[in-house]
Amino acid sequence: MKNRIGVYICHCGSNISDYVDVEHVRELAEKVEGVILAKTTMFACADSTQKEMIEDIKSEKLDALVVASCSPKLHLETFRNVALRAGLNPFNYIQVNIREQVSWAHSDKPQEATIKALKLVYASIATVKHSKALKPIKIPSVNTVVVVGAGVAGMRAAIDLADMGSYVYIIEKEHFVGGRVSQWDNLFTTGETGREVISNIYNKIMAYENIKLFTGAQIVSKAGSVGDFNIKVEIKPRYFKPGAKVDPDKLEEVIQACPVEVEDDFNFNLTKRKAIYRNYPSEFPEIPAIDADHCTKCGICEEKCNDVDFSMKAETIEINAGAVLVSTGFDPYEPNKGEFGYAENDFVISLQQMKRLIELSPGELVFKDRKIKKIAYIYCVGSRQSEGPNKYCSRYCCTSAIYTALLLKEKYQGIKNIHLNRGIRTYGKQELLYNEASEKGDVFLQFDEGTPPKVSAENGQIKIKAEDILTAGREIEFSVDLVVLVTGMVPRKDNSIANIFKVPIGRDKFFNEIHPKLRPVETVIDGILISGACQGPKNIPESTNSALSAAAKANTLISKGDIEIEPKLAEIDEASCEWCDKCQVVCPYNAILKKDVNGKMVAEVNKANCKGCGMCLPVCESNSIQLIGYTDIEIESFIDTLAMD
Amino acid sequence: MDKGNNSGVKILVFSTEKISDPAIDLAGLLKMHYPPVVYTMIVPCSSAIKPRWIMHAFEKGFDGVFIAADGTDCPFSEKCTENTSEIVAQTHTIMKEKGMDAARLKMAAICSVCAEPFVKHMNTFVNYFSN
Numbered sequence: 035m036k037n038r039i040g041v042y043i044c045h046c047g048s049n050i051s052d053y054v055d056v057e058h059v060r061e062l063a064e065k066v067e068g069v070i071l072a073k074t075t076m077f078a079c080a081d082s083t084q085k086e087m088i089e090d091i092k093s094e095k096l097d098a099l100v101v102a103s104c105s106p107k108l109h110l111e112t113f114r115n116v117a118l119r120a121g122l123n124p125f126n127y128i129q130v131n132i133r134e135q136v137s138w139a140h141s142d143k144p145q146e147a148t149i150k151a152l153k154l155v156y157a158s159i160a161t162v163k164h165s166k167a168l169k170p171i172k173i174p175s176v177n178t179v180v181v182v183g184a185g186v187a188g189m190r191a192a193i194d195l196a197d198m199g200s201y202v203y204i205i206e207k208e209h210f211v212g213g214r215v216s217q218w219d220n221l222f223t224t225g226e227t228g229r230e231v232i233s234n235i236y237n238k239i240m241a242y243e244n245i246k247l248f249t250g251a252q253i254v255s256k257a258g259s260v261g262d263f264n265i266k267v268e269i270k271p272r273y274f275k276p277g278a279k280v281d282p283d284k285l286e287e288v289i290q291a292c293p294v295e296v297e298d299d300f301n302f303n304l305t306k307r308k309a310i311y312r313n314y315p316s317e318f319p320e321i322p323a324i325d326a327d328h329c330t331k332c333g334i335c336e337e338k339c340n341d342v343d344f345s346m347k348a349e350t351i352e353i354n355a356g357a358v359l360v361s362t363g364f365d366p367y368e369p370n371k372g373e374f375g376y377a378e379n380d381f382v383i384s385l386q387q388m389k390r391l392i393e394l395s396p397g398e399l400v401f402k403d404r405k406i407k408k409i410a411y412i413y414c415v416g417s418r419q420s421e422g423p424n425k426y427c428s429r430y431c432c433t434s435a436i437y438t439a440l441l442l443k444e445k446y447q448g449i450k451n452i453h454l455n456r457g458i459r460t461y462g463k464q465e466l467l468y469n470e471a472s473e474k475g476d477v478f479l480q481f482d483e484g485t486p487p488k489v490s491a492e493n494g495q496i497k498i499k500a501e502d503i504l505t506a507g508r509e510i511e512f513s514v515d516l517v518v519l520v521t522g523m524v525p526r527k528d529n530s531i532a533n534i535f536k537v538p539i540g541r542d543k544f545f546n547e548i549h550p551k552l553r554p555v556e557t558v559i560d561g562i563l564i565s566g567a568c569q570g571p572k573n574i575p576e577s578t579n580s581a582l583s584a585a586a587k588a589n590t591l592i593s594k595g596d597i598e599i600e601p602k603l604a605e606i607d608e609a610s611c612e613w614c615d616k617c618q619v620v621c622p623y624n625a626i627l628k629k630d631v632n633g634k635m636v637a638e639v640n641k642a643n644c645k646g647c648g649m650c651l652p653v654c655e656s657n658s659i660q661l662i663g664y665t666d667i668e669i670e671s672f673i674d675t676l677a678m679d
Numbered sequence: 680m681d682k683g684n685n686s687g688v689k690i691l692v693f694s695t696e697k698i699s700d701p702a703i704d705l706a707g708l709l710k711m712h713y714p715p716v717v718y719t720m721i722v723p724c725s726s727a728i729k730p731r732w733i734m735h736a737f738e739k740g741f742d743g744v745f746i747a748a749d750g751t752d753c754p755f756s757e758k759c760t761e762n763t764s765e766i767v768a769q770t771h772t773i774m775k776e777k778g779m780d781a782a783r784l785k786m787a788a789i790c791s792v793c794a795e796p797f798v799k800h801m802n803t804f805v806n807y808f809s810n
């Protein structure tokens with residue numbers, strides 16, 4: 035039994051100590067039998083604290099460690115490594131979660147939160163006394179990664195993973211790659227178009243033998259765990275023969291002949307498209323697709339083009355992968371009907387529609403037969419809502435709106451831009467754009483959230499009334515040709531991937547990483563990583579950086595061929611075991627064998643097969659099975675201590 | 680020691696390391712409040728809970744035990760729900776023999792993002808004993 039225990043209670047800045055009286059917990063923990071020292075610390079995870087712990091373990095000859103701080107999902111390994119560096123077995127350490135499950139969950143009741151924290155610390159001290167020194171065990175892992183989403187983040191991650199030697203499957207729901215970036219024309223800061231960015235990455239991907247891309251494909255189920263996921267993917271028929279090379283003129287003729295017309299998502303419903311389509315010439319893969327959801331299979335295209343093949347069927351494939359990287363991107367916020375006149379007034383559009391409109395208007399800027407000269411931009415539509423669900427700032431929209439306004443001035447004659455904003459957030463180099471727009475005569479008015487601009491239609495004109503807080507709330511009224519609502523990013527409407535992989539969702543409804551700074555691309559599900567705008571608003575460089583980070587993390591996890599897992603195996607007490615086969619029947623891994631010990635048949639654990647699930651524990655009538663780390667004495671000591679008044 | 684506002688009610692939750700405990704963490708992260716008399720104990724899988732642990736908790740003074748089960752998300756076995764239900768049934772039999780209220784032991788599948796259902800379960804469960 036351990037009797038030289040060190041206890042550390044973390045303030046976590048003020049995340050814990052604002053609600054838990056950590057000093058009170060320390061004072062009482064120090065008095066527990068077997069506790070040699072108890073300290074509070076501002077940040078237990080800080081390098082300086084880790085060094086201090088190592089010195090304490092060595093100088094005080096500690097034989098066990100308890101750290102009361104955040105969730106073990108965040109720092110279990112940090113403090114196990116502290117123990118290891120100090121010569122203490124990492125499994126003689128327990129982390130008590132007094133942040134997520136105490137201070138944050140009970141921030142409304144600080145006194146009770148302190149009592150709960152204290153009890154959990156007491157219980158962990160009682161448990162760690164019975165802890166054993168263990169060695170981790172290893173399980174094989176497949177060096178294959180499934181990347182979900184062929185946008186800029188997913189494709190960039192795939193390249194890095196392939197370079198590091200992993201086999202990569204990219205699963206893209208749409209028939210074409212590129213995600214949102216392919217919808218943008220010129221991009222700040224390089225001036226490259228979104229298509230050029232995507233073309234470059236796509237061409238690189240095609241050169242890799244260890245990257246396999248599936249478009250029109252959707253993940254339908256996942257089984258297994260880190261190192262050994264089994265993923266089922268359903269691939270929709272494209273109804274064009276694989277490798278088809280359709281002459282562009284011929285294709286145009288076929289597209290024109292298609293009688294089905296639907297709203298064109300690619301152009302944010304500014305235009306219509308046919309059921310047979312490609313979003314732009316030379317879009318990748320360079321084979322057109324037929325939208326199975328809308329196609330009536332009238333057969334006109336099949337008659338005109340030999341490459342159309344309606345006999346193609348959906349197919350399901352299975353992939354065995356060690357890790358999954360989710361890069362499913364974002365949706366632009368769609369304003370509600372009537373929000374600043376959206377969907378009620380023809381001349382109120384979103385920023386994303388404006389960007390497509392520029393590309394669709396080569397000569398002059400004409401929208402619904404009106405020549406557009408004077409444009410008002412209303413910022414933060416659907417963002418930074420103190421009352422609504424989107425409390426966050428999408429961070430990219432200020433830059434995007436100003437860049438779009440400058441492009442308009444560059445491309446068309448006589449454009450006047452008026453920016454109605456809530457404070458411009460063009461951070462970093464993007465500030466240069468703001469200066470340039472100001473120098474070129476764009477007008478910036480600032481409004482308060484409580485007094486948003488009013489948009490109304492009068493005699494075919496759009497009138498805007500706004501209170502400019504930069505001129506002491508002066509009311510300004512003017513008319514414009516077009517209103518652009520500067521909208522931010524929201525999570526994808528189709529959230530099925532989160533259900534399949536059980537990716538946690540945060541307060542902003544985007545996918546949630548374990549920690550934004552310490553573990554920014556990992557989720558609480560081992561082997562499931564996230565990157566890009568699916569985890570929160572990001573611009574292209576930020577998305578790419580997070581994708582590279584996720585690729586590196588996935589590679590570290592699975593490339594060694596095996597993964598270290600907890601050495602928490604079942605153990606049989608041969609003396610009390612009376613072979614009954616119930617443990618063997620319930621074990622999903624064939625880890626229980628029958629063996630003869632001096633004429634008595636007993637159970638034996640095959641350590642190579644045991645996954646430490648513990649399913650054999652409750653079925654054993656003679657209670658002859660213990661799971662390391664969850665033995666009766668550990669569990670019951672924990673319960674006893676929690677139950678004490 | 681002060682028992683707080685829930686008149687000495689004590690609830691023990693068996694949560695699972697990979698599935699339901701992340702949901703309980705998420706509830707905290709989202710600052711979703713539930714009674715502070717709820718104490719969590721992590722196990723690898725809800726099918727690993729011994730009835731004797733549950734009975735031990737009752738004997739030591741816990742009013743209720745809640746199994747935040749893996750359900751169909753269990754990373755170990757498709758039979759997890761069935762196995763966990765069997766553990767609950769066995770324990771209910773023991774409780775019945777001892778004349779205990781079967782409602783003191785509850786089980787519900789809590790997936791890794793089920794923060795809101797967890798909080799609802801806890802509020803309802805604590806209210807059952809408080810009333």
